[in-house]
Amino acid sequence: MVVGLIALVGGYLTDYSHGHQRWWANLLVNGFFYFSISVAALFFYALQYATESAWSVVLKRFFEAMWGFLPYGAAVIVIVIAAGQFHVHHLYHWMDATLYDPTHGNYDAIIANKAAYFNPAFFWGRTVAYLATFLGFAHLFRKWSLQEDAAPSLDLHYMQFRRSALFIVFFAVFSSTMAWDWVMSIDTHWFSTLFGWYIFSGMWVSMIIFTNVTMLWLRTKGYFQEVNESHMHDLGKWMFAIAMLWSYLFFSQFMLIWYSNIPEEVTYYVSRLMSDEYRVPFITMFLINFAVPFYVLLSRDAKRNPKFILPVAFLIFAGHFADVYLLVIPGTLFDHHDFGLFEVGLFLGFLGLFINRTLSTLSKAALIPKNHPMLQESKDLHY
Numbered sequence: 001m002v003v004g005l006i007a008l009v010g011g012y013l014t015d016y017s018h019g020h021q022r023w024w025a026n027l028l029v030n031g032f033f034y035f036s037i038s039v040a041a042l043f044f045y046a047l048q049y050a051t052e053s054a055w056s057v058v059l060k061r062f063f064e065a066m067w068g069f070l071p072y073g074a075a076v077i078v079i080v081i082a083a084g085q086f087h088v089h090h091l092y093h094w095m096d097a098t099l100y101d102p103t104h105g106n107y108d109a110i111i112a113n114k115a116a117y118f119n120p121a122f123f124w125g126r127t128v129a130y131l132a133t134f135l136g137f138a139h140l141f142r143k144w145s146l147q148e149d150a151a152p153s154l155d156l157h158y159m160q161f162r163r164s165a166l167f168i169v170f171f172a173v174f175s176s177t178m179a180w181d182w183v184m185s186i187d188t189h190w191f192s193t194l195f196g197w198y199i200f201s202g203m204w205v206s207m208i209i210f211t212n213v214t215m216l217w218l219r220t221k222g223y224f225q226e227v228n229e230s231h232m233h234d235l236g237k238w239m240f241a242i243a244m245l246w247s248y249l250f251f252s253q254f255m256l257i258w259y260s261n262i263p264e265e266v267t268y269y270v271s272r273l274m275s276d277e278y279r280v281p282f283i284t285m286f287l288i289n290f291a292v293p294f295y296v297l298l299s300r301d302a303k304r305n306p307k308f309i310l311p312v313a314f315l316i317f318a319g320h321f322a323d324v325y326l327l328v329i330p331g332t333l334f335d336h337h338d339f340g341l342f343e344v345g346l347f348l349g350f351l352g353l354f355i356n357r358t359l360s361t362l363s364k365a366a367l368i369p370k371n372h373p374m375l376q377e378s379k380d381l382h383y
Contacts, residue, residue: 001356004349011342017333024089025332026343028080030350032182033324035073036203037210037354041066042138043171044207049164055234057378058226060369061362062211064145067138068361069354074131077182081127085120091332094118094188110264111188123181130178137167145369152371175200183324186331190268194253201249205242206320209313212239214358216306226368229304230381236303240293243316247290272326277335282326288319321347 015023045063048056084092098106100115148156176196184195212235218224257265272282292315302308329337369375
């Protein structure tokens with residue numbers, strides 16, 4: 001975290017771009033990336049309850065622990081958006097009011113047609129709805145989970161079952177619309193109907209990776225001994241499966257847009273594939289996120305072996321951070337970006353804060369839930 005703080009301050013003082021554009025863009029990249037991992041943990045927790053899954057009960061408290069970063073990620077995103085609204089930076093081109101004025105030289109008919117959606121009151125209303133929903137459900141789920149520890153109650157379990165199903169309904173909509181609002185709108189002319197699912201798959205696999213790596217580390221320290229090789233195998237299967245889902249969505253989105261060659265759509269990929277600045281990172285990012293898990297994690301034994309899991313996990317985690325970086329930076333810094341110590345330091349700082357909040361939250365309750373009706377079934381998992 002100290003490295004991140006130094007990068008945050010030093011990066012701001014040494015960023016001579018107009019409006020400190022580089023500093024704000026990287027703040028958005030890191031804030032969104034780690035916030036989305038926390039949200040994915042909330043979704044996965046709800047999914048386990050809604051499907052009455054037993055295998056993951058021994059991991060339940062770790063999913064809860066990742067919610068500890070939610071308020072911090074929410075604060076970063078609100079600060080970035082508010083700063084843009086007051087024209088401190090220009091990450092969001094559509095926030096320029098002159099684009100909607102037909103009498104002004106900056107008038108943009110395409111953006112003007114989206115004026116109702118980008119209306120500040122409507123935009124902020126959506127943002128508040130996303131954050132209130134995620135923070136509110138996280139608070140309730142955590143409260144009910146701790147209450148279940150204190151006093152066994154099937155009523156609490158089935159309440160979480162029902163509320164989890166309700167949360168997934170909200171998440172199905174909000175995971176897409178928040179991606180449109182906070183990331184896709186950076187390239188205001190561009191849109192993709194697959195974008196929400198694409199972002200969703202990326203944050204999901206990043207969360208699974210973080211869970212897998214941290215769980216391997218905690219088990220070597222004597223914690224989570226109830227988590228056995230079969231649980232780790234299941235996490236490996238999730239990591240492989242969602243990595244393939246992300247790859248499928250990446251290719252589907254890219255192939256359809258590139259092949260159709262509609263100027264308003266294809267320009268998004270032209271700026272990344274045809275640019276000397278971004279071509280190599282863009283192609284490398286895809287190869288890491290697809291080819292590495294596909295070729296290394298395909299076998300059963302690889303999913304159970306930390307010697308395979310750990311290097312693949314580190315690579316894919318960095319690859320998905322690069323994915324978010326390449327979603328934001330080309331549309332904000334264009335060909336003037338400069339990846340260096342500031343970007344690395346800020347990434348490590350946010351990672352440190354995320355780990356700190358996760359472990360701090362983890363320490364505030366029993367690592368294994370005491371009275372979950374499927375706890376014994378989870379402990380007995382073996383195949």
